[in-house]
Amino acid sequence: MRGPVKRRLTRCAALAALCVALAGCGIRTTSVPVDAGAAPSRVPCELPPQDSAGEAAPGVPLQVYLVCGAQLVSVDRAVRIAEEKLSDRVRVAQTLLDELKKEPSDEEKQAGFSTDVRETLAVSGARKGDPRNTLRLSSQPEDLPTHALAQIVCTYADSAAAGPDRSVLLGGPSDDAVRGYQCTAALKARPESVLPTLGEIRPSR
Template sequence: MTGRRIRAAVVTAVLAAGLAGCGIRSTEVPTDFGPAPSRVPCLMSGSSIASQSGSEVPVQVFLVCAAQLVTVDRAVRVHEGKATTDRVRIAQALLDELAASPSEGEKQAGFATDVRGGITVSGPARGEPEEAVRLSRPPQDLSAFALAQIVCTLADSAASAEDQTVIMGGPGGDPLRRYTCAPEVRSRPGSAEPPSETVR
């Protein structure tokens, strides 16, 4: 055996012993352990509802996570008001909740919201359907994600019409439209607009 072959044999033996000592089995076949775990699980480790008082109501709101709409449990305080209906108070509480910054746990799970604060809700004008709500900002001026969040959250609440649609418009004479939270809106809120039709 030449000197070169002797050195090669020694190196091979040392490497084999090192791998065995580390508990690593050498292999010539690539091993597939599947895709890496997602860094955006869209799952909360526990309930996101804070300690509730007697005046708080458990609700679900739709937040954005991994470019989809996902429900999150919240607790809202519905303020009393003589000049507003229950539907208007509920809708306002839900919009305020959507505009609130996600909790630290929600942020870590990948949740975000595109709804901005300052939007107020009022009831229908005379002659309009009683299920209607009017926003202080025209719905068509909202971002695609914000409109989808609002429509799906209201449709899944007591603020919706009997068929779980949302009759909504902007201020003044802005036309009322009936919105639907369709499955494609939940899965692709950035590109699929909530189906709607003008309410006459």
């Protein structure tokens, strides 16, 4: 009986030693921190401040509204336009429209800015019989993407292209009546919503 008992004890001892060895192969926790990468260095919809010591961009400073984070946010641009032309509403309107059509800069893209204004869009002045301060787009305003129309209205409302009350009178290539638009805080927050309008504007008689 001693032989079988001794062999069983030997096997048990071997199994115990194997279990200890296997336990030593387990994955142990570590207190070393894991590098998950650098945190985002730029707040969305905010551009880095311009270095006051650096050379300012040439041109006249103007503001345009771009889309960022599902809302409209103003961006400073420097445009080449003679100062005496700043009182020319149509010239200012076309200059601002050209800025809205431009591809955002690398810095603007990194901050989340984009534009929905089409490259082919143009603007002209009032026709005979139009209300004063009318601007006519090469496409019907109501046919534009909602974000694009909101960008145009808010950009014009903060410029010499707007009327005295900051309303924006827009028409298109058709003979449809001109409509007045307003840029409100609600529109900037939700540019996909219906734009506030003053209805159809008829010339005063």
